[in-house]
Structure formats: structure tokens, C-alpha cells
Amino acid sequence: MVKHSRLQKQILSLYRQFLNAGKEKPGFLPQIQNEFRKNAKIPKTDVMHIEYLLRRGQRQLQQLKDVTTVQLGAFVKTKQNH
Numbered sequence: 001m002v003k004h005s006r007l008q009k010q011i012l013s014l015y016r017q018f019l020n021a022g023k024e025k026p027g028f029l030p031q032i033q034n035e036f037r038k039n040a041k042i043p044k045t046d047v048m049h050i051e052y053l054l055r056r057g058q059r060q061l062q063q064l065k066d067v068t069t070v071q072l073g074a075f076v077k078t079k080q081n082h
Contacts, residue, residue, distance in 0.1 A: 014061065015032075021064045028064070039053055
């Protein structure tokens with residue numbers, strides 16, 4: 001069995017919580033899965049970025065659990081030609 005670090009355990013727990021909360025909201029599961037898959041490519045050595053994303057994810061989870069939430073949004077940084 002694989003031993004996970006404390007940070008990895010927190011992320012896995014957050015993912016499970018997102019999946020459980022997203023079941024009750026149509027269309028959320030694919031978005032949740034895509035976001036976690038995209039961030040899984042972040043190097044394990046980039047701890048500061050991972051911890052930032054973990055805190056951001058915890059805040060987003062609280063929003064998702066809110067009964068009035070019907071949509072999740074995100075700011076996307078686009079490339080600008082100068």
C-alpha cells in the first residue's frame with residue numbers, strides 16, 4: 001500500500017468531499033474532475049503552489065455546499081499579444 005504525505009491525504013480528502021458535494025448539483029462532476037486532473041500535473045516539489053490551491057479548493061468547496069450555489073466560475077488568464 002502506498003504511503004501518502006499529510007498534504008496528499010488532505011488533497012484526496014478534498015477531492016472526495018468535492019465529488020460528494022457535486023453529486024447533488026448537475027454538471028459539476030466533470031468540472032471538478034477536470035480541475036483536479038489538471039492540477040495533478042503540478043510537480044510535488046511546488047509545495048507553496050499546492051498549498052495555495054488546497055486553501056482555494058477548501059473555500060470553493062464551502063461555496064459548492066451552499067444550497068444557493070448553482071454555478072462555479074473561474075478566472076482564466078489568457079495570453080495577450082503585445
